[in-house]
Amino acid sequence: MQLVIGNKNYSSWSLRPWVLLRTLDIPFTEIRLSFNDPDFKLQAHQYSPTAKVPVLVDHDFAVWDSLAIAEYLAEHFPDAGIWPADPQARAMARCLAAEMHSSFSALRQAMPMNVEASLPGIGMNDAVAKDLARLVEAWRDCRSRFGSDGPFLCGHFSAVDAFFAPVAFRLRTHAVTLPDDAAAYVDALLALPAMQEWHNEACAEQDFVSCDEPYRSADEAAAAWA
Ligand SMILES: N[C@@H](CCC(=O)N[C@@H](CS)C(=O)NCC(=O)O)C(=O)O
Known part of the structure; x- marks a missing residue:
């Protein structure tokens, strides 16, 4: 494949x-x-x-x-283990993955994924705050019902966590302050060896895409990547 x-x-x-x-x-x-x-x-x-x-x-x-x-x-x-084994956990995981797939447009637009960048405070607005409140609520709800066996939404890592993996990078780049439980979930995602591998390879790319970098010139990005 x-x-x-x-x-x-x-x-x-x-x-x-x-x-x-x-x-x-x-x-x-x-x-x-x-x-x-x-x-x-x-x-x-x-x-x-x-x-x-x-x-x-x-x-x-x-x-x-x-x-x-x-x-x-x-x-x-x-x-x-792509989806959780328990039917209700699986249904909730699918609901949340689908919600991530189709919603959170303010967050996506204002805080795009830019793994190597540091943009604290940039992108926050009322619509983003609303998306973040929904994220925190959704994660808390899923973890409290199905997350007792591990740090991920349904305990063990599954597809629903993969769908929120880009959000973890977005939140880190934009230094978003979260309640402790949501911050712990983001930390668990960022600590995955695969996320660290992706992060290292993203930083090594040095392939500046200007339309994805509204806050920096190519020279500034090159200096950051150097
Ligand atoms: N619904 C698609 C969305 C894919 C998508 O929008 N991909 C973006 C990259 S992150 C893309 O290929 N953009 C290039 C373009 O539109 O020219 C999915 O879930 O995979």
């Missing part, structure tokens, strides 16, 4: 299946495309009809949406 991804510094959608595969030890080959490459669209279109990343390629079959990738993996690796 191959996973086609974008820049590790910026591609929040790519991180979800990548951290899921890595953390659950499912072997795959990574194909990284650069958003800076003038041929990005052409290259991505070779794998997906949407010309977007991520794409999971299984022989000649493409799955081009992160939620569909999680479900495809769950069907092909039923013992890998």
Whole structure:
């Protein structure tokens, strides 16, 4: 299996299946495309009809949406723990992954993933605060009902945590202050070996994408990366 991804510094959608595969030890080959490459669209279109990343390629079959990738993996690796075993925990995990997939637009827009950057205080506004309040409530609710066996939303790491992995980087980059329980969950995500691997590779990329860097010039980013 191959996973086609974008820049590790910026591609929040790519991180979800990548951290899921890595953390659950499912072997795959990574194909990284650069958003800076003038041929990005052409290259991505070779794998997906949407010309977007991520794409999971299984022989000649493409799955081009992160939620569909999680479900495809769950069907092909039923013992890998992609979703929690308990039916109610599984249903809640799916609700939260779907909510992350379709909501939190203020947070996504104002605090985009930029792994290597430090932008404390930038991006906060009323709509973001509302998204954050919902995140804290959702995490607390899931952990209190299903999280007793470990630090993740349903105890053990599963797909729902992979869906919130980009949020952990966003919150760290923007130095968002959280209640203790939410901060502990973010710390657990950031401490995953796969997250540390992604972080190190993102910092090593040095592939500045100007439209994703509204607060810095290319020179400032180059200096930060040096
Ligand atoms: N629904 C898709 C969204 C994929 C998506 O928007 N990917 C972005 C990268 S993070 C992309 O490929 N952008 C490049 C473009 O639109 O040209 C998923 O869940 O995988």
